[in-house]
Amino acid sequence: MGIDSIKKKFMNIQQNLAGKIELKNNFGMKDIKLVAGVDLGYWDQDGKHFAVCCIVVVDFHSREVKEKVWSSGEITVPYIPGFLAFRELPLVMEAKAKLVSDPDIYMFDGNGYLHYTHMGIATHASFHLEKPTIGIAKSYLKIKNTEFIMPENTVGAYTDIVINNEVYGRVLRTRKDVKPVFVSCGNWIELDTAMEITMSFINGESRLPVPVRLADLETHVMREELSENGNV
DNA sequence: GCGACAG
DNA sequence: ATCTTGTCGC
Numbered sequence: 001m002g003i004d005s006i007k008k009k010f011m012n013i014q015q016n017l018a019g020k021i022e023l024k025n026n027f028g029m030k031d032i033k034l035v036a037g038v039d040l041g042y043w044d045q046d047g048k049h050f051a052v053c054c055i056v057v058v059d060f061h062s063r064e065v066k067e068k069v070w071s072s073g074e075i076t077v078p079y080i081p082g083f084l085a086f087r088e089l090p091l092v093m094e095a096k097a098k099l100v101s102d103p104d105i106y107m108f109d110g111n112g113y114l115h116y117t118h119m120g121i122a123t124h125a126s127f128h129l130e131k132p133t134i135g136i137a138k139s140y141l142k143i144k145n146t147e148f149i150m151p152e153n154t155v156g157a158y159t160d161i162v163i164n165n166e167v168y169g170r171v172l173r174t175r176k177d178v179k180p181v182f183v184s185c186g187n188w189i190e191l192d193t194a195m196e197i198t199m200s201f202i203n204g205e206s207r208l209p210v211p212v213r214l215a216d217l218e219t220h221v222m223r224e225e226l227s228e229n230g231n232v
Numbered sequence: 233g234c235g236a237c238a239g
Numbered sequence: 240a241t242c243t244t245g246t247c248g249c
């Protein structure tokens with residue numbers, strides 16, 4: 001099976017789900033108690049690719065870490081820009097199954113609506129998690145040759161990424177003198193709310209919101225452990 | 233055909 | 240994503 005037939009298959013799945021996206025809050029901010037951050041780390045072993053997915057659950061109000069889970073395994077799906085979800089979601093769902101708590105919302109390292117077909121990993125994941133999601137990308141995925149406008153160098157400054165009169169996502173300056181992040185809706189949430197939650201989780205240690213940052217750090221720790229002792 | 237390309 | 244030294248700044 002060549003890469004083109006894989007893409008074709010993936011595209012069908014994306015288009016089916018894309019029609020079900022709803023960018024309206026299906027919750028009130030006051031209902032948000034637990035926020036999960038999701039990230040993956042990779043390494044090679046015996047000529048194979050492995051990864052570990054870490055999910056860190058943080059209490060929105062107290063900022064306490066409530067739970068951490070991880071799941072690792074071999075990765076066989078290649079990285080194809082636009083189809084990240086197909087590569088990473090299996091491990092994400094495996095890790096999610098280990099959660100005892102039930103997060104109200106999930107934040108991903110990557111895009112959501114800011115995607116060729118609005119089906120970035122954050123949006124795609126929402127249909128499996130059945131929870132609202134937010135996408136936080138560290139670099140820009142250019143769509144339809146549209147460049148983004150750099151927001152001014154002030155905390156909280158932002159510019160919208162508009163393509164064909166539609167807002168795909170937002171370039172947000174979470175810290176001064178640091179590259180901005182790219183925030184987009186995953187699903188069942190509005191962009192303003194996604195940005196509000198993102199900004200509320202900026203603590204001065206990173207340009208990334210706490211849940212995603214902690215998941216990122218956990219990913220590095222677990223990778224060292226697993227790549228030494230053999231994969232689990 | 234060529235270039236661009238989240239993680 | 241990952242491979243990596245020095246270096247600037249709080």
